[in-house]
Amino acid sequence: MSAGETVHLTLDEVRALAKAGLAKTGLSPDHVDAVAETMVSGERDGCASHGIYRLLVAASSVKSGVVVPDAVPELSEPSPALVRVDGKGGFAQLPFRLGAPLLAEKARKFGIAAMGLNNVVHFAALWPEVEELTRQGLVALAVTPSHAWVAPAGGTKPVFGTNPIAFGWPRSSGEPFIFDFATSAVARGEIELHRRAGKPVPDDWGYNADGHATTVAEEVLSGAMRTFGGHKGSALAAMVELLGGPLIGDMTSLQSIEADGGRGGSPIGGEFIIAIDPAGFVGDLLAEYMKHAEVMFETITGQGARLPSQRRYEARKKSLVQGVEIPAALMRDIEKLLEES
């Protein structure tokens, strides 16, 4: 989607469009609601790649049989402070919605709790889920493996997914502190954009299939990407695999890409989320300790540095009032989808 002609939409129009498009794919109504909401969040926060554009990705996932469109997720409690939701092969959003209230309840009751989403199709960012938990006053950490596309530090063959880590901290005034980043050096979509544009990539983004550094985007996509931050990023990527895979009884990224069998579908597998009650340790002193966190945030922003989600919140503030602009070409693709019989 290059710059150029755009179409103006209010966020309600984005929501209506997302719902109509998702319904058209054959997704059951509760999945439509849950998935549409994350597309609205992405578009609202200026994350075009996680916005209404994902409608096309979702439609293709349903059409190719990668996702079960009418999956009915199933909730269980394998241990007192653990929640498990089997997504039965459907999109991840509805299982999260189903399990989040119980996760929050357990975090408040025990001080800390965790949730595993199993057998779900991921195609959204983790920050909307982490933000939802901070809105309920909880501290949250979420990770998910994906497809084996990323080489470990010291190697050149894929083992890890892009393996994002997201964290959220509630703030009494203003928006929560939230980060959500891939442990790969760059997003896979970034390499994809270079491929489409026929542009070379920097030679430290990845390796070709022979294990040599390459500047050809296509070779990185079929070879291996690198982790961010050298051996430290690689160690974190392994942690994400373990927590979001074997720990919760789900697939590693190696297993996920094998299960995909070359269909090129969105990663299927698990997601692991920890929720902590910030009053659990400090009780009545919560407000005082929250102030110390605020001093830290102010020391960051006071020197002109940004907090991780600051850009998103600025976009949000604007789009809630003014709506959003989406590329005309994307709008035409969506209209085509809506007209399909």
Added chain:
Amino acid sequence: MSAGETVHLTLDEVRALAKAGLAKTGLSPDHVDAVAETMVSGERDGCASHGIYRLLVAASSVKSGVVVPDAVPELSEPSPALVRVDGKGGFAQLPFRLGAPLLAEKARKFGIAAMGLNNVVHFAALWPEVEELTRQGLVALAVTPSHAWVAPAGGTKPVFGTNPIAFGWPRSSGEPFIFDFATSAVARGEIELHRRAGKPVPDDWGYNADGHATTVAEEVLSGAMRTFGGHKGSALAAMVELLGGPLIGDMTSLQSIEADGGRGGSPIGGEFIIAIDPAGFVGDLLAEYMKHAEVMFETITGQGARLPSQRRYEARKKSLVQGVEIPAALMRDIEKLLEES
């Protein structure tokens, strides 16, 4: 400590030396035991900077009044799945020993549990604690703030500590998967070594007090270090501050360096540890899912890449049989300490 003359010691001799030296500082016997053991672990695993050398650091911390030598840590249970140990200003090792059995018990009972150590003096690595929990079959994650020495991405003034993150995963055969790294670009000790040697540092290690990149080690030490991995490492450093500080009712790195008041002591504050029962989600299928984790490890090592702690384990294997070599100059300093009246 430059290379050169060395003294050979068995690990039992290292232990005896550490205990004698620590006792000499006036540390109470249970603190002596706990602290000595982490020095033995460091020396055994080839981490000289966390080995017997730390005896001099510990002695100086006691002498300068930074640490309470006979602190009696106090255990409490602020929430069903949370353990809190108030270290009363003593070293962190004894509070960890006191709380770890209850943390492990709660992790097995609830599926997940967490521990906050408060008011403790840190001068060791986190991996011995994480490894201890993996030996009990648990998955563990530990973080601790330190002194405000590190600038956030996009800024040049100190906010964060070197803020390590350690993670451990138990393995039925062989040594656990463990990583433990600072979220700063390099260890502070590394810059210190450059300063002593009068060598310039790379210009991406930190900033001088005016906020400019510098190659003068001393200026970085009195200015600000950088985080690893750009804005991602910076986000993680903030997470460590929040979890190991306000969440558990303890100090941020900004507060810790202020409390130090220029004494140059080891960081005082909190440590946050999560323990998870790997059978919590998967129950009887544990062995099967552990195998999937092993496949991932083998795909890493099978392509010639190292697992994070591989070097330590190789050193351990050797030193358990052959003992260790310590610099003769260090041995003389330790003997001097032992002779002091």
